[in-house]
Amino acid sequence: MSEHTRDIIYGINGPVVYVKNARGFKMGEMVYVGEEKLVGEVISLTSEQTTIQVYEETSGLRPGAVVEGSGAAISVTLGPGILHNIFDGVERPLSEIAKKSGKYITRGLAVNSLDTEKKWPVTVKVKVGDHVTGGTVIAEVPETKSITHRSMVPPAVLDAEVTWVTEDGEYTILDPIVKIRHRDGREEALTLCQKWPIRVPRPAAKHYSSSEPLVTGQRILDTMFPIAKGGTAAIPGGFGTGKTMLQHQIAKWSDADIIIYVGCGERGNEMTQVLEEFSGLEDPRTGNPLMDRTALIANTSNMPVAAREASIYTGLTLAEYYRDMGYDVAIMADSTSRWAEALRELSGRLEEMPAEEGYPAYLASRLSAFYERAGMMQNLNGTEGSVSIIGAVSPQGGDFSEPVTMNTKRYVRCFWGLDKSLAYARHFPAIQWLDSYSEYVNDLSPWFTTNVDKKFVDDRNQFIAILNQEHSLMEIVKLIGSDVLPDDQKLTLEIARVIRLGFLQQNAFHKDDTSVPMKKQFLMMETILYLYQKAKTLILMGQPMSVLKQSDIFERVVAMKYDVPNDKPEMFDQYRKDIDKFYDEVLEKNA
Structure with a gap:
């Protein structure tokens, strides 16, 4: 180690350490601080002062302690052994740390990443x-x-x-x-193996536009608000609305080859649940353990705040590395709000000018740089791979107008807004269909037409229209009740209820409903719309809604998600026959 990169501390402010008159450091360089060689990174340089953020607890550190430069940027080791592993925010394997220090991570532990x-x-x-x-x-x-x-x-x-x-x-x-x-x-x-700096995106030969969906098995995502492979999505929601569980479902069931799960500043008990659950899960695609294609980065809320900021980039770099091999990778960041809070705390320690709600002025550019690393790429070796980023956002009090949610909205093309009232009503996934959107629908239309059915997108748009009509009608119902509505509008409300309960709501604990193939999703839409078409014809013929409700056909269509196994799509033919029979019976009774 060269002598000119060996300097001493003159000031400490939480995770921020100052060195005076140091000339040997470089911007972004990894350094070792104090006797315990705590890992840090140079974040600001002037001729008089070098500012370092330390990725470990700094209590006990004192002025006069030596700071040594490494000569390289904060990097991760990329090679065999990443999968089926659990790392902290700077790619130190927790299993190796546990062997050396027991249940609690001690400072200055030097362990090999792989x-x-x-x-x-x-x-x-x-x-x-x-x-x-x-x-x-x-x-x-x-x-x-x-x-x-x-x-x-x-x-x-x-x-x-x-x-x-x-x-x-x-x-x-x-x-x-x-x-x-x-x-x-x-x-x-x-x-x-090779090393790569975490803040530098790995290069690719070409960036493709989105043309293929990331199929998750969740109907409200795949059909209503699809995300493309190489796409970006945000899952904003208040406490208890199901952000983490939705990310678990996507991780388990999506058709990504590799899953990178970053627990960034989450509660320790939630992270423990993730680790235990993932370790015991079977991969539905291969029958092997799900961990065989998963890497977890655990950075809980009690870990040093600076490492939380680094953990996001560590996860991204691992994802890009597997993309370079030709794999489709999905990275779950849970949650980017905790990451933004880490930026805010560090910014406050550095005495930078605060912007909205105390966040640093560069919050937007950091978020954009994070989401911009997603994409479907042609790699340098000619293969194709993708990185899809799905970031959870935890706005305080569920307020979607706060800075992290609003800035995230600018850079993602999928917005899956979670609703507290839906979660409290036990409607899961608690995605509010009126607040959510996907800008990938038009890009993915050719794929749906070719691989599912040419009517798929039209059916989906019809569902959205019915749900929007229901929202408008409910404003009237709240004021004067539903009895005054004409029968065609009562039918709209009933079909919207069938869509909400039979299609949008999904049971993660039911073997056929936890993940649904695209073909079944389409046939469910077709069945609901066929019922709507037949019932509408009866209403136009003068049949009142009260007569139609005497049949149990609406409830049976709601229950088809459980009654039709995923591998027996031919059973939907029987539903068509039952709807035709219902139509004929109503006409006969009231002829």
Whole structure:
């Protein structure tokens, strides 16, 4: 370590540490603070003063303690062993920390991000004489039963020739696998792992527009407010509205290849539930444990505030790394409000000028930089992969006009607003269909037409129209009651009730209703709209709504989500016959 990057502390303010007259540090450099070598990052530099944010508890630190520079930015280690693992905010595995310090994380623990002693079965994918560039796959490793890990040439390599390769066999992540010669004659040995700074997006060859949905199995998301692969979504909601549970459902059932779950400043008991639940879940796609394609980053509310700010970027970098291999990755950030609160606290410590509600003036640019790292990409190696970002927002008191929610709304194209009154009425997912929207519907229409049915988007739009009509009619009903409404409007209210209970509401604990394939979602829409069409014809013929309500057909259509198994779509034909029978019976009785 060079002597010029060894300086001493002259001031401490919570997680913020000041060093005077230091000339050896670089902006964004990782540093080690004090005797315990606490991990920190340089966030501000002048000729007189260097400001460092420390990612660990600073109590007991005193002026005069030594600060040493590392010469590199805050980085994560990327290689086999990320999946099926649980990290803290700066990619230290909690299992290794527990071995060294027990249940509570002690300060200054130096543990390897990935296991450097475990041997992996390696298949080398290049040969001597090959020309490689950034992103070229040099070796494949079966990281878990579900995922093949593709070790790549670091993105910065422009053109190099392979001069030596090892034989297929078992190697650690630090063993040389391939040696390359750069154009300037410099030799370099490549291993299974590489380092990457967390605040720098990993490069890609091309950015595609959204054309394929991230299918989650949740009807209100897939049908009403779909998100694209490589898309962005926000889940704002007050305390107890089900943000975390909705993210769990998406993580379990979405058709993403890899899940990165970032618990950012959440309560410790919630995080424990996530860890325990995910560890015991079976992956519905492969039958293997769900953790085989999941990495968790746990940064609870009692952990140091600066590490909370870093945890989001750590998760994003892991997601981009797997995207570079050609996988579709979904990252759950729970919650970005706690991250914004960490920014606010650090900004206050740095005595920066506060903006709205005390948040720093750069809140919007930080949020935009976070969500902009999503996308469907053509990678440097020619494969295609995506990173979809789904961020929970926890506005205080459920107020969607507060700065984090409003700024998030500017940068995401899906807004799934959770409603406290729906949650209290046990309607889950508690997404308020009047406040929510998706800007991906038009982009995804060709996919729905080709892969589901050409009527899919029209049916969805009809559902939205009926629900909006119900909202308008309910204003009248609240004032003067429903008895004064004409029968066609009473029918609209009844069909809206069928849509709400039979389609939008979903039971996470029912084997057929917890996740629903797109084909069944479409057939459910078709069945409800067929009932609406037939009932409307009867109303136009003069039949009163009271007569139609004597039949149990409305309740049976509500219950079809439970009665029709996901693998038996042909059973919907019987519902059509039953609706036709109901239509004929009403006509016969009242002829």
